[in-house]
Amino acid sequence: MDELLFLQDEVVPALLKGLRVSILLIVPSAFFGLFIGILVGALRVYGSRPVVFAADIYVTLFRGIPLVVQLFIWYFGLPYLGIYLSPFTASIVGFSLCSGAYHSEYIRGALKSIKRGQMLAAQALGFSKFQMVVSVILPQGLRRALPGCGNEIIYLIKYSSLAYMVTCIELTGEAKILASHSFKYTEVYLAAGGFYLGLVSIAGWILHRLERRVAIPGFEHHRG
Secondary structure: OHHHHHHHHHHHHHHHHHHHHHHHHHHHHHHHHHHHHHHHHHHHHHOOHHHHHHHHHHHHHHHHOOHHHHHHHHHHHHHHHOOOOOHHHHHHHHHHHHHHHHHHHHHHHHHHOOOHHHHHHHHHOOOOHHHHHHHHHHHHHHHHHHHHHHHHHHHHHHHHHHHHHHOOOOHHHHHHHHHHHHOOHHHHHHHHHHHHHHHHHHHHHHHHHHHHHHOOEOOEOOOO
């Protein structure tokens, strides 16, 4: 009975408060990360050599440096340059740039899988390179990249838990504070894990529905 009261009166209200912050972190980070990924992925395939080189450097850096180190740089490092970001802003910047680097790999692979004949046909119709990429190639590439990009969004939900490392108190941060005060680590962290499982399950369902909606009949096969 005491455990149930503890969960009801303390754990759930605290974690719901943290859940709100987590969602406010995840949604814009997912949007900006996908936007960056599409832009960088397209530039890596169709950009000039200097642009491709710069895009490759970006991807190498943000895929190679651990995310928690990136967050420390944005929050603790930038003040030495006179730039001050709030914990919330630093978290979104870190998540977006890191996620964008991974998205760009999925986008790049999908764009390179489009047959060259479609590009030649678009050129024959008088499309400029920009029009060809935006109107013909990119829509097909995004459809093919969706499973991979969706997987990255799932990862984003889970690594959003690192925000508390730069004092942005989201779901994991609230759980850590509550567990430290109550010493009921198992109960609190199991409850927090349940919240993350719920977020991931909902996101997975939405992404699966989106994949089915954009699938071209006869080209992709979906179970169920």
